[in-house]
Amino acid sequence: MDGRSPNERRTPRWFLLLVVFTVTAAxxxxxxxxxxxxxxxxxxxxxxxxxxxxxxxxxxxxxxxxxxxxxxxxxxxxxxxxxxxxxxxxxxxxxxxxxxxxxxxxxxxxxxxxxxxxxxxxxxxxxxxxxxxxxxxxxxxxxxxxxxxxxxxxxxxxxxxxxxxxxxxxxxxxxxxxxxxxxxxxxxxxxxxxxxxxxxxxVQPWDLGPVHVLRTDIGIVLGVGDRVAELPLYQKDIETAVADVGKVWGDRWPGKAVVVVPADQAQMARMLGAEPQQYARIAAVTTGERGASADDAAADRVIVNPDAFRELGAIERRVVMTHEITHVASRAFTRNWTPTWLSEGFADYVGYLDAGQSVRSAAPELRRDVLAGKVPQSLPTDEQFATTHEALPQAYEMGWLACRLIAERWGQEKLVAFYRAAGTDGPGGGAPDQKARLAAAFADVLGTTPEEFTGAWIAYVTTQVR
Ligand SMILES: [Zn+2]
Structure with a gap:
């Protein structure tokens, strides 16, 4: 499918977020x-x-x-x-x-x-x-x-x-x-x-209402409320997404997911301890504990915003669920020091891989900026991914294109290796300095520097959005 396909609508813009909880230190x-x-x-x-x-x-x-x-x-x-x-x-x-x-x-x-x-x-x-x-x-x-x-x-x-x-x-x-x-x-x-x-x-699902359960070997849906008829569609989304993610990430994860479908957006916000409007633009989140070691990944939950999902077409649902399950698969390597452009960009990379979306249609906000002469000069900071940040769409689109560039120039396997390298412990097992760890990953896996890569990425963004 090319950029002129009528199926490529992106309205409204939904975001997909990784929400991580840190274990209480004390x-x-x-x-x-x-x-x-x-x-x-x-x-x-x-x-x-x-x-x-x-x-x-x-x-x-x-x-x-x-x-x-x-x-x-x-x-x-x-x-x-x-x-x-x-x-x-x-x-x-x-x-x-x-x-x-x-x-x-x-x-x-x-x-x-x-x-x-x-x-x-x-x-x-x-x-x-x-x-x-x-x-x-x-x-x-x-x-x-x-x-x-x-x-x-x-x-x-x-x-x-x-x-x-x-x-x-x-x-x-x-x-x-x-x-x-x-x-x-x-x-x-x-x-x-x-x-x-x-x-x-x-707040757990059963605190919100009767929980209906639908399961196969690779996915379980916990649905709250009366819309039981919608649950098989989520189960189908999981099946597709787990297979899509496995093709990129490999088999070094359990290959299954738990998806919670609250009755509405307000329930989703309650499960996340947030005000109802805080997740109004968010289609789904993956929760888990950041910082678990590779062989001890804590349990994750994909929590969907059902009000958002009802507005999504089949392709968009696939993008969203694949994005979230990429977080599930890769989270053992998603650490406190993993830059958000990488964790969100990688999840978008896998999510969009088979969606047939062109850059023009999948990155409209960034495209508008670049065509207006506002060319980004650096990869987006973690702060730019705050749910209320006005340039949130551009942040996602920039992270997505950074990962797409790595996959196109160095290969998809190198992109996965880069993600893992960026998410490994520092010397002696402690938390490394984010900048130093990232620079090491660029050098070891891609044979480049953050500065060189940023330059290549700016050129890539500029040509891709046109
Ligand atoms: Zn995400």
Whole structure:
């Protein structure tokens, strides 16, 4: 298909984003001091980030806040309560699960029953709770009076789970929980009291509504809400995308993906902890933990914006899903120091590879700039990829063309090798300087320098958009 094909409409301009979460640096140390998990095996399953020295005092003060209701002796009881709750969830024992919830908080109890039921169709291979921090937020006197009981406590508890057959590493989501002790027994009383302190729990698909599941060997769709009839189309998108990505990236990734389809854009934003409008221009995102080593890639989620997807044609859907699954495949080599022009440009390169789109039609904003004499002089910075940046389209288009240039001049295999080289550890295993790592990748893989490459790229952009 050439540039004059009527199928090449690009309205509106949707963006595809890699959103990465960094593991809390103090996590390992906090857990060690509190000693709240009942199982060492679970602690071993945690990522092991280096704890900065400054985390020590903070974690210690969290154990024993001055003048607080005595609760240190109850930590083991909270851990046991959460163990019972996790076991009940895994066993699909609704009564046992609800028995861990405060009987005097009927609305919360109903909400918990809904969450339990919403997740019924999802196949989990693990589901556990880890107490990460005691007293992350205070309870006011009024709130304590409402709760009653003989004691109250708050904690940050991480839900840690895997979807069976798909997650090679756990997904971790924080919950900010309130506990109350009545007649000698602890109960879970609320999960929203942290909101007043700006501590919002992670939102999982089953927090939003009943989850419908569609799966094959290489893809599982978790769809929230009533639009069950749309889910097979997503499954088809995954099948095509996984195959497309494998042709470029090879087989050094699990070759499967978990795609979450919220009911609407507002739900998508809630899952990302964002305001509804923040992702208005975003068609899909891939989430995961940045910085996992190559052999320990944390679980990723492709979260689509269903309102956007409904406006996409077949080719655009393929571009979007292939782009996102490229992030999934390459994320073990997508590190804190990987430039965004490379991670987004590479995902666009794979996404557009078989889409038959010309540069003229796939990079209209950059084309307009260049034809008006505004020729870019440097590769886009990470800041230019902020979702609200006015030149966001140009940033994507510039990254895409940089990767396209590498593939055309050096070959597609060199582009993949360059991506991997840019995403490897620094000397001694630590984080390298971004500039130095990139310069080394240019030299080692492409035999050029960042300056030479930038010059070639400017010339390429200028000729390609015409
Ligand atoms: Zn992306």
């Amino acid at each position: 996590l390992g140390l906090t857990l060690g001091i509190l000693g709240l998990t009942s199982s060492d095996q679970r602690r071993a399953a945690l990522p092991a980030p280096a704890a900065p020295p400054s985390a020590g005092p903070r974690a210690e003060t969290a154990v024993e806040p001055p003048g607080a209701v005595p609760r240190l002796k109850d930590h083991a009881e909270l851990a046991r309560l959460l163990d019972r709750r996790a076991a009940a969830f895994r066993d699909r024992d609704r009564d046992a699960f609800l028995a861990t919830v405060d009987p005097r908080s009927p609305a919360f109890r109903d909400a918990q029953a809904k969450v339990f039921d919403n997740a019924a169709a999802v196949p989990f291979s693990s589901w556990e709770y880890e107490v990460v921090e005691a007293d992350p937020f205070p309870l006011g006197d009024a709130r304590r009076a409402v709760l009653g009981g003989t004691a109250t406590a708050t904690a940050r508890v991480d839900l840690v789970y895997r979807v069976a057959d798909f997650d090679t590493a756990p997904v971790r989501g924080a919950q900010y929980l309130t506990f109350v002790s009545r007649d000698g027994a602890w109960y879970l009383a609320a999960d929203g009291d942290g909101d007043a302190s700006g501590l919002h729990g992670a």
